[in-house]
Amino acid sequence: MSDxxxxxxxxxxxxxxxxxLSGVVVLGIVSSMRWQxxxxxxFLTTGFHRNLALTTLAFLAxxxxxxxxxxxxxxxxxAALIPFSSSYRRFWLGLGVVAVYLLLAITITSxxxxxxxxxxxxxVHWLAYAMWPVAVIHGIGTxxxxxxxxxxxxxxxxxxxxxxxxxxxxGRTSPTAWREVRVNG
Amino acid sequence: MDRLLSGPPLTAGAESYGAHQQRFGLLPAAAARSLIxxxxxxxxxxxxxxxxxxxxxxxAVAERANRKxxxxxxxxxxxxxSLKDRTIMAARPHLVIDGAVLAADAVGADDIIFYVGAxxxxxxxxMRYALTExxxxxxxxxxxxxxxRGYVAGxxxxxxxxxxAGDARPTITPPRPFERGxxxxxxxxxxxxxLAAAALVARGDDAGTSLATLSGAVRRTGVMEIGLxxxxxxxxxxxxxxxxPVQAVLLGGYFGGWVDINDVWxxxxxxGSLRAHGHAFGCGVLYFLAEETCGVEATARIIxxxxxxxxxxxxxxxxGLGAIDAACRRLAARSAQPDDLKRIARWSGQLxxxxxxxHPDGATGLLRSALGVFADDxxxxxxxxxxxxxxAVGRPVAMAEAVA
Amino acid sequence: xxxxxxxxxxxxxxHGLCAELLPEVxxxxxxxxxxxxxxxxxxxxxxHARKAVAxxxxxxxxxxx
Numbered sequence: 001m002s003d004x005x006x007x008x009x010x011x012x013x014x015x016x017x018x019x020x021l022s023g024v025v026v027l028g029i030v031s032s033m034r035w036q037x038x039x040x041x042x043f044l045t046t047g048f049h050r051n052l053a054l055t056t057l058a059f060l061a062x063x064x065x066x067x068x069x070x071x072x073x074x075x076x077x078x079a080a081l082i083p084f085s086s087s088y089r090r091f092w093l094g095l096g097v098v099a100v101y102l103l104l105a106i107t108i109t110s111x112x113x114x115x116x117x118x119x120x121x122x123x124v125h126w127l128a129y130a131m132w133p134v135a136v137i138h139g140i141g142t143x144x145x146x147x148x149x150x151x152x153x154x155x156x157x158x159x160x161x162x163x164x165x166x167x168x169x170x171g172r173t174s175p176t177a178w179r180e181v182r183v184n185g
Numbered sequence: 186m187d188r189l190l191s192g193p194p195l196t197a198g199a200e201s202y203g204a205h206q207q208r209f210g211l212l213p214a215a216a217a218r219s220l221i222x223x224x225x226x227x228x229x230x231x232x233x234x235x236x237x238x239x240x241x242x243x244x245a246v247a248e249r250a251n252r253k254x255x256x257x258x259x260x261x262x263x264x265x266x267s268l269k270d271r272t273i274m275a276a277r278p279h280l281v282i283d284g285a286v287l288a289a290d291a292v293g294a295d296d297i298i299f300y301v302g303a304x305x306x307x308x309x310x311x312m313r314y315a316l317t318e319x320x321x322x323x324x325x326x327x328x329x330x331x332x333x334r335g336y337v338a339g340x341x342x343x344x345x346x347x348x349x350a351g352d353a354r355p356t357i358t359p360p361r362p363f364e365r366g367x368x369x370x371x372x373x374x375x376x377x378x379x380l381a382a383a384a385l386v387a388r389g390d391d392a393g394t395s396l397a398t399l400s401g402a403v404r405r406t407g408v409m410e411i412g413l414x415x416x417x418x419x420x421x422x423x424x425x426x427x428x429x430p431v432q433a434v435l436l437g438g439y440f441g442g443w444v445d446i447n448d449v450w451x452x453x454x455x456x457g458s459l460r461a462h463g464h465a466f467g468c469g470v471l472y473f474l475a476e477e478t479c480g481v482e483a484t485a486r487i488i489x490x491x492x493x494x495x496x497x498x499x500x501x502x503x504x505g506l507g508a509i510d511a512a513c514r515r516l517a518a519r520s521a522q523p524d525d526l527k528r529i530a531r532w533s534g535q536l537x538x539x540x541x542x543x544h545p546d547g548a549t550g551l552l553r554s555a556l557g558v559f560a561d562d563x564x565x566x567x568x569x570x571x572x573x574x575x576x577a578v579g580r581p582v583a584m585a586e587a588v589a
Numbered sequence: 590x591x592x593x594x595x596x597x598x599x600x601x602x603x604h605g606l607c608a609e610l611l612p613e614v615x616x617x618x619x620x621x622x623x624x625x626x627x628x629x630x631x632x633x634x635x636x637h638a639r640k641a642v643a644x645x646x647x648x649x650x651x652x653x654x
Contacts, residue, residue, distance in 0.1 A: 031646070034604065041609040043644055118600070118648045357597055499598040504620040535618050541598045 006070035011145055013063035015154060018139050020056040021103075022158035024049060025132050029165040033172065050110075057107065060100065092141025095134050102131035132162060188394050189381055190410045195276050199311035202318040205279035209388060212283050212322065216387040217290035221247060224383060229392055230456055232269075233259060233339070233376030234440055234468040239383060242373060245363045247292040249371040254294035257348070257367065258285045260301040260308060260377040261332035261339030264438045265490070266470040269396035270377050272408040274301065274308035277381065278315035284380025286322060287387050292373055295326055299377075300344050303331040336439070336494035340542050341374040343496070354496040355542035376468075395466070397454075401473035402429045414453045417446075420471065429475040433558050437467020439487050440547035442554030443480065446473075479573040480559035481566045484552065485510075485517035491548040501539040505532055506548055513552075516566045526567045530556065591629045592652050594638060601649040610641040623650075 027049035036042045067073055068080050075093075079086035083101075084094030109116050109124045116124075136159065145151040192200055192208055225240030246254055258281060262270035274281055285297050299316070301309045313329055330348060332338045338353040345366045347353035366372025375383075382392040393413050397420065400406045404425025411420050417434065421427055433443045436459070444464055452458055456466055474483060492510035495502045509532050512525045533549040533556075540546070556563060565572055594614065603621035613634055616624045630638055630652075642650045 041606075042604065043606045043609045046606060046644060046646070113648065121648075357599055500601065500603045500620055500622040501598070501618060504622075505618070508619070532619075535624065539596075539598060539618075539622065539624065 006066045007072055009066040010063055010070060010073075011143070013059050013066060014139060014143070015145070015151070017056055017059045017063050018136065018158055019154065020052055020059060021132060021135060022162050024053045024056055025128060025162050026165045027052060028128065029162075029169050033169055053107065053110075057103075060103070064100070089142050092138055096138035096142065099131050099135035099138055102127050102134070106131065129166075188385055188390055188392070188410070189273060189280070189378070189396060190277065190408075192277070195272060195408070197276075198307075199275060199278055199315065202279055202315065205277075209280075209283075212286060213387055214287075214290060217287050220287055220291045220383070220387050223386055227386055227391060229379070229382055229386060231376055232378035232382065232395065232468065234264070234437070236456055236465065236467070239375070239379050242363065242375065243288065243292050246294075246371045246373040249364065250293040251371075252293040252295060253370050254289075254292050255296045255298065255367040255370050255372040256285050256289045256292070256294045257298045257300055257341075257344055257362075257372055257374045258377050258380055259339055259341070259344055259374055260299060260305070260312070261344065262302050262305065263332075263334070263336040263339045263494075264440065264468055264470065265336075266398060266400055266435070266438050266472055267468045268398045269408050269469055271302065271305035271308040273378055273381055273396065274305070275311045278311045279319070280381040280384050281312070281377045282315055282319055282322075282327075283384035283387075284375075284377075284382070285327070287384060288373055288375060288380060289326065292371075294373065296367065296370075297323070297327040298348060298367065299327065299329045300332050300339075300348070301329060302334070302338075304334055336491065337496050337542065337544055340544070342542065344374055345372055354498060355544075357541050395454075395469055397469040397471050399424045399471050399473075401435075402427055402431050402475040403471075403473050404428050411454065413455045416451050416453050417449050417471070418451055420454065421473070427473060429477065431473045432476045432478075433474045433480060435470060435472035435474065437465050438470035439491055439551060440543075441465055441467040441470065442551050443474070443484070443558040444554070445558050477573055479517075479562060479571055480555060481513075481562045481571070482517045484555040484559070485513040488513045488548060488552060491544070491551070495544060496542070499540040499545075501536050502545040505536045505539075506545060508532060509548070509552065516563065519566050519569050519571060521567050521569075526563060591654060592635060592638070593629055593654065594625050594642075595651045595653055596623055596625060597649040597651070600647050602647055604646050606644040606646065607641040607650050610644055611637050614638070615641070 027045055031042070031045045031049055034042065035045065064080050068075050068077055073088065075086055075088060079093065080097060083097040084090055086093045105124050106128055109121045113121045140146055140155065143151065193204070221240055221243045224243060225238070229239040230236045231239050231242065260270050260274050285299070288294070289297050299312055301312055309329070309331065316323065316327055316329060332344065332347065333353045335353065337343050337355060338347065340355045341362050342358055343353045343355045345362045346356050348367050362372040362374050364371060366374070378396055385392050394410050395413055397409050397411050398407065399409055403421055409420065409423060411423070431446050433445055434449060436442060436444050436449065442464065448462070449464065452462070454466055459466055474480060489510050492506040495506055497503045509529055512529050515521045516525055529552065533552045536545040536549045538546065562572070601622060605617050605621050607623055608615040608617045611634065614626045614630065618624055638652055642652050
């Protein structure tokens with residue numbers, strides 16, 4: 001009975017991580033677009049982005065730990081720490097490990113930003129555009145729930161949201177276009 | 186009374202090392218040791234525009250240099266109405282070099298850079314040749330670097346930035362050049378006229394004169410050496426007198442401000458006397474604005490130039506000056522929007538101190554002086570008409586070289 | 590404890606989060622760039638100031654003596 005709980009916890013935490021991570025990426029893009037309304041100042045977007053990221057890490061930790069200690073999966077800590085070293089779905093699981101390392105780099109440089117400086121922080125943060133798709137593909141490839149419609153629906157919403165946000169950002173003509181419109185001196 | 190420019194006439198070209206030595210004797214190298222103290226006692230003010238005490242600047246560098254300091258002789262002269270720096274470099278290069286060598290010995294520098302505006306061809310040629318004549322003196326310590334064109338290229342952090350990285354844009358201070366400058370070393374950035382004046386102080390002179398550049402409605406335009414206590418009336422007289430009735434004078438260049446002629450005509454141009462009335466000698470520009478010329482239009486041209494010369498690094502300068510420029514141009518063209526005058530007043534109060542360098546401060550300072558001196562004209566232009574007969578023809582910028 | 594807010598004017602890109610988090614001291618000009626009220630910071634605002642410093646996307650705001 002307890003074995004199944006760990007197994008369900010891994011899968012559940014994985015799905016929650018996917019949803020939260022997608023939200024974090026969307027909020028990050030909205031931050032860079034400087035979107036705001038009179039009722040929604042920008043510090044709310046950046047604040048949510050940060051807090052949601054930390055919450056994501058909590059669920060990610062749960063996802064990893066329950067997967068490793070679960071006797072059913074027979075994954076040792078090596079599988080979680082060394083990419084592409086597991087015997088179970090080696091490639092798809094390995095992608096997950098890669099995504100975790102990328103996320104850790106982004107997180108640490110963000111938490112210690114004054115130490116790393118703006119340029120280094122920004123360079124590493126761009127890795128988010130690599131980290132998120134790798135995490136999504138890991139989920140689809142390793143996921144035991146991908147055969148369910150509800151899982152597909154969740155994937156569709158998450159992927160759709162991030163793609164829409166990225167398209168919105170990519171479509172912006174220039175980084176300062178918003179400012180040039182405001183100036184009518 | 187001539188001291189900085191005493192000797193052969195300016196039109197005779199650069200004074201050779203031989204002639205310089207005949208007039209002044211050898212460089213009093215021993216004087217370097219006590220020179221900082223004498224500069225402090227003489228209260229010699231810097232001639233680059235800010236008027237910062239020369240002795241205090243040398244002292245600050247000397248305290249940090251540890252014999253690895255740098256002297257940067259600033260001859261960029263980006264101020265369009267000023268000709269004095271290129272003139273003194275072109276005609277008296279050895280006096281400038283004397284000052285730089287004395288400065289290097291006094292503060293403990295092993296590197297001397299002559300930063301000369303690329304467009305000042307006669308000055309650059311004269312300095313280059315003079316440096317070859319002085320190779321024994323300089324012992325390989327000196328080099329000449331061409332400053333790029335542009336108003337802010339002569340700003341001290343911009344000069345250092347250009348030498349370090351080829352980018353003549355101002356940087357964030359602190360640290361200032363006297364703390365960390367060229368190659369990270371304490372650097373003395375000093376105007377070339379100030380160095381020449383220091384060379385006179387080292388020889389026992391009191392450096393009681395200053396170089397001014399006259400332009401506008403005065404008979405003889407160009408560079409003139411004036412006594413520090415001369416009044417504007419005396420200076421104008423030395424310049425052959427005014428050719429037309431004058432309403433105002435631009436004191437100190439684009440970085441200075443307009444002054445009503447009656448407020449300054451009989452006043453000594455000494456820094457103390459000017460400061461007491463809120464004016465500054467700056468880099469010695471004296472542009473006489475004729476009565477018939479429209480001050481609103483003249484100011485709009487200057488603001489347009491200053492806005493175009495922004496290094497575009499800081500939002501308030503880039504956007505603020507841009508907006509002010511557009512509004513000034515509309516006012517000058519007598520097609521102002523209803524709020525333009527109010528907006529200009531508001532914006533010019535907002536920009537000071539909000540850039541990395543003092544460029545927005547200078548521009549808004551000039552504008553505020555214009556709004557005061559030409560208040561009636563601005564009001565008229567806001568309502569769509571101008572009382573002046575002749576609109577400002579041509580720009581009060583870039584005059585011919587005064588020295589062949 | 591005389592702390593003052595400093596803005597790196599070159600790095601500042603007019604994001605404006607500082608003004609959202611510390612409106613008592615920081616206002617924005619017509620183009621979104623910060624105008625910092627002169628003088629030292631009231632001790633009661635110090636914590637808010639630190640949050641504003643952390644919130645700046647380009648690390649242009651610093652708190653120093």
